[in-house]
Amino acid sequence: MARIGPNWVICGDGAELRRMWGVRSAWQRAPWYRGLRINPYKDNAFSTLDDQVHEKLRAKLAPGYGGKDVDNLHQLIDEQVASFVSLIERKYLSTKTEFKPVDLARKVQYFTLDVISSLAFGKEFGFLAADKDMFGYIKTTESTLTTLLVVALVPWLLSILQSPRLKWLIPDARKMVGIGTVMDLAEAAVAERYGDKPVVKRDMLGSFVAHGLSKEEAEGETVVQIIAGSDTSATAIRSTLLFVMTSPLVYGRLQAEIDAGIRDGRISAPITDAEARNLPYLQAVIREGLRMWPPATAVLPKISDKDQVVCGVRIPAGTNVAWSTWSIMRNKETFGDDADLFRPERWFDIPADRQRLMEQTVMMEFASGSRWECLGKTVAQIELNKTFVELLRRFDFTLLDPANPWNSFNAAVFIQSDMNVVVTRRSPQQ
Numbered sequence: 367m368a369r370i371g372p373n374w375v376i377c378g379d380g381a382e383l384r385r386m387w388g389v390r391s392a393w394q395r396a397p398w399y400r401g402l403r404i405n406p407y408k409d410n411a412f413s414t415l416d417d418q419v420h421e422k423l424r425a426k427l428a429p430g431y432g433g434k435d436v437d438n439l440h441q442l443i444d445e446q447v448a449s450f451v452s453l454i455e456r457k458y459l460s461t462k463t464e465f466k467p468v469d470l471a472r473k474v475q476y477f478t479l480d481v482i483s484s485l486a487f488g489k490e491f492g493f494l495a496a497d498k499d500m501f502g503y504i505k506t507t508e509s510t511l512t513t514l515l516v517v518a519l520v521p522w523l524l525s526i527l528q529s530p531r532l533k534w535l536i537p538d539a540r541k542m543v544g545i546g547t548v549m550d551l552a553e554a555a556v557a558e559r560y561g562d563k564p565v566v567k568r569d570m571l572g573s574f575v576a577h578g579l580s581k582e583e584a585e586g587e588t589v590v591q592i593i594a595g596s597d598t599s600a601t602a603i604r605s606t607l608l609f610v611m612t613s614p615l616v617y618g619r620l621q622a623e624i625d626a627g628i629r630d631g632r633i634s635a636p637i638t639d640a641e642a643r644n645l646p647y648l649q650a651v652i653r654e655g656l657r658m659w660p661p662a663t664a665v666l667p668k669i670s671d672k673d674q675v676v677c678g679v680r681i682p683a684g685t686n687v688a689w690s691t692w693s694i695m696r697n698k699e700t701f702g703d704d705a706d707l708f709r710p711e712r713w714f715d716i717p718a719d720r721q722r723l724m725e726q727t728v729m730m731e732f733a734s735g736s737r738w739e740c741l742g743k744t745v746a747q748i749e750l751n752k753t754f755v756e757l758l759r760r761f762d763f764t765l766l767d768p769a770n771p772w773n774s775f776n777a778a779v780f781i782q783s784d785m786n787v788v789v790t791r792r793s794p795q796q
């Protein structure tokens with residue numbers, strides 16, 4: 367536990383945090399979350415502080431996010447994985463005679479943006495097909511992210527900016543290139559689902575509508591989905607690939623598991639989510655990737671209106687208690703002395719209670735087991751389960767400059783680029 371500012375402490379104890387985040391604890395979301403409003407005058411799932419309001423909202427959103435009400439969740443993700451593979455085949459396959467390095471960080475982001483837009487709107491944005499930052503979305507979000515976070519940390523600034531009387535002071539998100547376009551698309555997609563002759567579909571938005579989300583709420587949540595679900599999953603894919611590329615033993619074992627699965631008929635084309643869940647080494651690689659480079663590092667502060675004791679320290683009422691993702695994911699007591707090493711093997715041949723503790727700890731990345739568990743966890747897991755197999759069964763990846771593998775900037779989620787990679791074709795049974 368460390369004090370990091372007036373009225374702020376940060377906690378690196380996973381067990382204490384799980385207790386605080388638990389369903390019946392006295393801790394609540396701190397006002398910091400208010401900064402995550404996209405519409406400054408209307409809350410979304412992320413920015414709702416009140417537990418009861420939040421619970422009701424989650425009940426309307428969960429069936430859609432979980433895929434229960436959605437006919438084609440897996441198929442839509444498969445289509446985008448195929449589109450990602452096709453982009454590499456079309457433009458970025460290097461051969462003995464052609465050298466075509468690719469910034470994989472960007473292309474992975476195109477992929478996750480197309481996945482999430484196709485789930486949210488029923489039609490992908492088209493980043494992969496166009497192979498460019500559509501409507502400057504990435505540029506705009508990257509340049510506004512740090513401002514958003516600074517504002518979230520300063521409650522008085524936040525309340526000024528979110529006061530309806532001072533509306534004229536704030537830049538209108540709608541007018542920002544990129545985010546404005548996404549908001550327009552969200553509005554158009556939502557508009558046809560309401561009104562006199564509503565279009566009824568069994569997709570995520572259709573599920574939100576069926577469970578009673580108002581039109582205004584649906585517009586907000588659809589935009590939240592794009593923002594919450596693209597950078598996070600993109601970082602999980604990039605960083606895991608980076609660790610795999612720089613760990614030859616792991617790379618070889620993962621490819622061998624994939625090749626054996628294809629040979630024995632345990633992996634279809636494309637791989638199904640259920641098949642991927644039965645590949646133990648892949649699952650260990652995914653957990654280890656999430657652990658070594660947590661994709662969401664926001665402080666996620668909780669607050670209590672009574673004095674509390676955390677890690678044996680008295681915490682006065684109203685203190686923000688943040689979580690230290692990095693120290694929890696690299697904790698040596700939980701993960702062993704080599705916790706700083708990317709080693710999927712740590713997940714095998716361990717006692718059941720150690721396995722459970724490690725699992726619980728890594729899943730804190732999705733705030734699992736809490737009132738605030740990530741609603742997109744299922745979608746993220748399907749993306750991870752499919753992407754690595756579909757890429758590694760076809761291609762070999764070599765970092766162009768292992769001494770400078772990428773540009774990575776932590777802004778609660780990561781802004782990453784210049785992950786230059788040479789991709790070559792491999793035959794499945796190498």
Ligand code: HEM
Nearest residue numbers: 411412594595598599602666731732733738740741742746
């Ligand atoms: C590896 C990928 C992801 C990670 C690590 C991640 C992490 C998180 C975390 C830590 C939270 C809880 C924040 C809090 O309230 O304290 C959260 C919430 C949320 N996530 Fe994710 N997320 C990921 C992918 C996604 C995807 C793909 C989607 C959309 C399909 C998504 C949608 C959401 C939503 C809507 C919430 C708000 C839940 C609520 O307040 O009830 N996330 N995520």
